Amino acid sequence: MLRISKLTDYAIIILGYMAKTPGKTYTAGELADSAGVAAPTVSKVLKALARAEVLRSTRGSRGGYQLALPAEETTVAAIIRALEGPIALTECGLESAQCEQSASCHIRGNWSVLNRAIQAALDAVTLADMANPMTRAPDGFNIPLGSITIQPRRNME
Template sequence: MLKISRLTDYAVVMLGYMAKHPEHTFAAGEIADATGVAVPTVSKILKALAKARILKSTRGAKGGYALAHTPEGTSVAAVIYALEGPIALTECEGERGGCEQSSSCDARGSWEVINRAVRAALESVSLADMARPGGKLPDEYRIPVASIQKSIKNY
């Protein structure tokens, strides 16, 4: 089973909430109250997302965190990358560039195609998509296969 970490799951929930009010600056406590995520966890995630430039932070009495880009301009892939690192299903596509068997692995190219497709699919989903009321996408919403195919060719 493929899974993202709990922190990344919380980040998507938090950012989905923030995406509903894209011009607002949020305090950590406000996000914690709205999402049910504990304040220390919210703070940790907010700092990581600010470091990745998904959020911008402002100091001071009226400070807090705000989206650095529009909800439509921030992909779920960017959030996952910020908290988990490169998106890959296997080690041969990770930052280390391979495993012990990489020099003799015939499956490496196949995994590369799959990893690109997964990344392209995640890049096609934005925070705006995640913030839709009730978390439901319209019936006609589909991940655009043509853009995934184009993205795979460009990798």
């Protein structure tokens, strides 16, 4: 089963709250209260998002956190990468992966296609999409699979 961590789930909840009032600066305490998440956990999430430049942080008495980009330009993929690292179903889906079976693996290219499809799907959904409540699932959510190219397998010997 594919799952994101609880921290990533909290990040999307926190960012969804922030997306409702673009340009506003939020304190960690205010975001903890709104999300119903412990303040230390919120601080950890906010720091990771700021490091990944999903958020801007400002120090001082009027400091806090703001979205670095409009919610329409912040992808779910960027949020996941900020907390989870590179997105891949399998280790061989990572560019830098060195697998013991890579020299004899005949399915690596297939995993690569699947990884790019998932990446494209997550890049197609924005924070603005997540911030707006859905009454039901959309009838036709199209993943742009036509833009995914099959790359020849590299020999990893």
